[in-house]
Amino acid sequence: MSKTPDDLLYSEEHEYLKFAGDEGEYFVGITDYAQGELGDVVFVETPAVGDTFRRTEVFGTVEAVKAVSDLFCPVSCEIIDVNAAVEADPSVVNSDPYGDGWLIKVRITDESELDQLLGPEEYRAHIGG
Helix, strand or coil: CCCCCCCCEECCCCEEEEECCCCCEEEEEECHHHHHHHCCEEEEECCCCCCEECCCCEEEEEEECCCEEEEECCCCEEEEEECHHHHHCCCHHHHCCCCCCCCEEEEECCHHHHHHCECHHHHHHHCCC
């Protein structure tokens, strides 16, 4: 059974949004369910700080032993930080997806898009949990 924390928002593509403490700033990563489906993560490609993306636009990839998967931006945003620890050791995405395994930190550009994300109960239903 995968973990689905109650304090996060989720995309149907299995990314999460975690409030970063400052207005409009969030951490983005892949869910515990997604990392479990992928298997051992061996490489993560992330964008550069300052890059901007629209909601559902591909912002990078996760490569695992079993597959390569695109990463989809859950909201329109600007990249304000990239997790160097994940670039150095991609396996942290498997061991701590909601903590040290975050991928990017973003500043959202359209707050209304938060309403289009799934809450924890909706996400659990989405993954059949």
